[in-house]
Amino acid sequence: MRTVTLDQMSLAAGAGAGAHRSLIIGIFLAFVLVTLGITLWAGRRTSGTADFFAGGRSFTGFQNGLAISGDYMSAASFLGVTGTIALFGYDGFLYSIGFLVAWLVALLLVAEPLRNSGRFTMADVLAFRMRRRPVRTAAGISTIVVSIVYLLAQMVGAGSLVALLLGVSGGTAKQVIILGVGALMILYVTVGGMKGTTWVQIVKAALLMAGTALLTVLVLHRFGWNISTLLGAAGHAGGKGSAFLEPGLKYGATSVSKLDFLSLGVALVLGTAGLPHILVRFYTVPTAKAARHSVNWAIVIIGAFYLMTVVLGFGATALVGPKAIKASNPAGTTAVPMLAERLGGGAGSTGGAVLLSVISAVAFATILAVVAGLTLASSSSFAHDLYAQVIRKGRATEKQELRAARLAAFGIGAVSVVLSMFADKLNTAALVALAFAIAASANLPTILYSLFWKRFNTRGALCSIYGGLLTSVVLVVFSPVLSGKPTSLLPHADFAWFPLENPGLVSIPVGFLLGWAGTLLSRGEADQAAKYAELEVRSLTGAGAH
Template structure:
């Protein structure tokens, strides 16, 4: 890109950052410092507002950059992410949203401790929530590095490192100053921008092929170099038995993982009632479903218009397919139209990253301040002190995410999110489901369910091709790969449920029938909900 083209894109970046910082500053002037205000925005958001915020929280860099890139590179096999991300919301709608809103207050641990001994459960659930949040943040950092490197025409490690550091600094500012209310409005603005930009690009792709979807798919297959195999299963996950099992493992993680994501669960506390939580999920399903349908068009559009080779040349993981497609649809790299469209899409993608990292960081800092800090200190903490701890925790989480983001800079953003979903489905979902639906569940079962899913999931990732043993690994020069799958979900998710069952049946502590009855009535009717 020429100098004035880069200046235009950077200007649009700057405009969005200024607007979001203004929102954060404006909201922070009106806050009264309570934990409910910081964590839940005062529970004042309408179902429509919260639905847009959930859509903004969920459609991350992995969706806009990673999923479209995978479809552009691998065709049909890239669609697994779209299907998994969308089907997961049925689990959230029917099994989680209303019950979590009635039983909890700010975090996942609030739901579980309603009928358990508080300290061990809060430590376990808080540890798991922070781990999932950090893994999810790493994907956003990788997306930010790829995007700005393309924008500046500087693919050096130094440029990408400074990008990741800058994004981390902004997310800490958003969370520490504005809390949930500012984060929610940033996500709403981002969702509107993202949907608007995606609609515009989808229309341009369809106009390029005169509205003929068949022509779009045939052209994508021809340019892929794989022919009709590009439109059939197996290009990425069809090698041997390990690839096929990996396909099933990834699908399992994507479908089950959403219901345990801390930053998604925290959104159900920002509305006044359980009915509003359910309606906000309906809004978000419509918005997210529409976005992913358009993402399919953009992924195949990038394959047809650019070709997978051009996508790989820019970024081997495919993270820059959509910005490159926008530049081509606007007239090319040296045209004003191409530059403007590229700059707008790049700015929207950057807005996506900033909004999502703010939501995830807030969820992680809430788990540290509300669950881990009081439990480890063995005493109750005043609300104002808890909020102060949450702001400090936001900085610490940002530092960890930046460090890991620099290590994982060459991996696909959607793939990294898949790992976060696997840990969420393995550690958070079992304890949540058992707590809500199993009368005999005990404290030991809750702790074992968390660690029984968390430790195997992380351990299997460390021993997988993701970390070592292949040219695309984090550490390609070493080889301690003993687990053949890239996604551990097919093993770690059942282990999480098994550990929860085993811990319960071997527990000497009898289940508290009275507390279970109270929790059941509260979850189903909302009686006594905060």
């Protein structure tokens, strides 16, 4: 199979053909306008906190399953994972496995009891049997930090995608694009709330599955529907032969990389059950049964999607080539759009321009839907937990709470935009893996202890959240993610003393251990047994939670 040269695969050249440029921008803008229309439609039907934070609990299990899939199948999945597979073969496929298996933890341990026990945010459950103000403060801070790290991945993906789509280059162009994505993100949240965000995610999930399925069919057809032929061509084009299909290209060469792989796997499998923007989706359905059904549907949809990313990743290696992919984006983020252009007929062809624009628009809709969900989760936590319960001590009106949520969306969006402008060299899948590690370190131990450990108390919750959060963030700051490598956030600096790129192997056990130690080293609270008994009833039946 012939590998396309760098000149042939230059997206700037492909997108730059005058007639095709107008076609690409037109199709792209059409997708954006549709999602904006949905947001404005939903915004007119959002009237209170229940609508804004939980969509009025009006979505069915299937609808919420689609929305969860839309929230979960982010730029990291469509762009980052596929690009990692295209560059590293088998080792990139490990991301797909980790993201999928993680849902079993969410289904078996978290989905139903969390839906039954809370109203709008994760902190509703954590604060029920603890001292509310300190626990809500800790949970709110953790939610915002995890959401911002996750948002970085989406913004980086958006900058690379749209810059390539429009045929522009340079840091300034990407920064302008990221600023535009941030503005759209804030508009989605402040106008549409959870209802608008959910419907955008449903539409986006359907579009993403359709687009991924189309590319998968085209790739398989190109190789005679023979997976073996596809893998052989990918191994040859990747320049590694059979090694491209075996472990070791990214992880396994050294003891450190083996530990990094183990850390990545632990973070991916445990992180989903602690992600705030996923947890809040369980509150949008009317019953616990619907929550279970939504997770079941999500597993089916997400499983099919990740199987297709394998075909797309190896297809990009075989048809585009790793040199062209790296020349476009060193982290491989643009492998899918480049594959789409190639399958449509190549740079400069009408078919290539149409398929490129459609797939890029779908990917951009994916990013918009996910950033809206993340911003909504973090701004809701600020308004409902920090503002209403901590700052106003429970005396805030619904109108004041909604205003605080909208203002928080502006602030969180601004911080995410600024940070994203310096993170364009990082792979989106790796960035999301960091968010998973932080969520699994700070949120998951506290959730599980609160739901299932009778003795757990306020000090244990604070030790778990703050300890897991600080440990994971500090290890990331002093890891190769931030300095010490050409692909680091600060490539010309070197203060990385922690060798692993993902902190999960250390920070997750620390989060669990600190929660356990903090509980045992403090005295029990007066009504601890009674509160746990009431929470247990709520988690099993949902009585009194809503």
